[in-house]
Amino acid sequence: MPVLEDRVCPGCHTPTLGDRPERRGVLAGLCTRCERLWLDRADLLTLVGHEPELRAPLLPGLAGTDALCPACGQAAVGERECDAGPLLCCSACGGVLLTRAVLDGLRGSQRAGAVASLVDASERVSAAPSVDAGLQRGEGPRLPTGAELRAALRRDDDAPVGDRPDRVPFDHPVVELGTFPLAAVLGWLVSSSDGAMTFVLPVQLFIHELGHAVPSWLSSRRALPLPCGVTFWEEQRSLFVGLGMAFLFGVLAVYAYRERRPFGVALSAVGLALLAFFSLAISAERSFEWTILGGVAGEFWISALMIVSFFFRLPDRLRWDFFRVLLIFPAFATWW
Known part of the structure; x- marks a missing residue:
């Protein structure tokens, strides 16, 4: 050479x-x-x-x-x-x-x-x-x-x-084709039984509280979701929170673009669009209503996002090849 x-x-x-x-x-x-x-x-x-x-x-x-x-x-x-x-x-x-x-x-x-x-x-x-x-x-x-x-x-x-x-490869046919229907059936069975639902209750509570926190973050408000079933947020908007969210979405977009992850690029683009919409396009009172209603809505859209994300690689800094298999089961149980 x-x-x-x-x-x-x-x-x-x-x-x-x-x-x-x-x-x-x-x-x-x-x-x-x-x-x-x-x-x-x-x-x-x-x-x-x-x-x-x-x-x-x-x-x-x-x-x-x-x-x-x-x-x-x-x-x-x-x-x-x-x-x-x-x-x-x-x-x-x-x-x-x-x-x-x-x-x-x-x-x-x-x-x-x-x-x-x-x-x-x-x-x-x-x-x-x-x-x-x-x-x-x-x-x-x-x-x-x-x-x-x-x-x-x-x-x-x-x-x-x-x-x-990857510890759990994305191109393995057994993992890709077998985990999804198995998780869907088990999630439906767990959601139909009150006793079995107790095992996934901590994850369901955290998804519910995360549904309150995400609209608050997208509205440039501080929020702290806790897995015990409580979310603290502020009514006053913060420039620091808005710039911090824009920075995090930008970092996700850069790393996803470098590593050829179209799902990560699309996720960051949607996040930046929602951040601009909640922070600039709608009033503070309307965004506060989204924060209150976000708990029940989060049980649907956050669980659906976790289920869809099962098939896509994230950037290497956010590697979740193993944890996606663990999270898809409580995600289906919460979504059902």
Whole structure:
């Protein structure tokens, strides 16, 4: 790989791209500003073990499109998207600029492929004809041993802890197709029984109080929902609350746009529109009425939002791949 010292980073367009030793003897380019890695095609194959499938981005227009390649010098760096997330790729030499989270996501798919290869190889060996097939019946397919599984799933010691794959994957057919109807049936059964509803009562109370607090926050008022069934709010509007809510929705929009999460972008856009409507378009008295009526309404729309959000990834800072499975059951029980 050529020396990248003082080269211009195609992502942030600053001369901050320098050399950094990576795993397996690879010399990568590290941008000290945006903290992304530049890898040429051969080094990417060395670290990942396979050629990732690249496609056109779902939300085009990020910085770095048609930038100069730090390796070949051609203006051929454009946006691409893979299964692990967005990246910048040079169409001339095949070099890529990606975050460490995307790199570890590609390496995670390699480990999953290694486990599948071990299982497939063991099944082929077990299915092969044996010389003593007429004397002794086989014992069935051999499963991989614990040592083989640990070797296939082994991570390097310097891999970041926060960038691990999803604990409950979003593309697993059993999770995606089985959890939703099961949660709907159990939620209906729980809501039909007063005794069983006691187990989800704390979550239902908090959703009810959150329904009071959300219109108050969108109206630029302070509010404190408590899971014991009480919500405190102020009648006076606060500029600090309004700017704070706008800042939080803006942060959600930026991270969702960077990580190609259309659901997060839509959620932040709707939140900003409601914030402007409740804070500027309607009177303080009318918004206060929404705060009072928001408890019962929140049991419907907050539960529905939790149910719909089950199928969508949030930005990595708001990862909820595991908690979505736990929350969909009380959400259905509250919604019914």
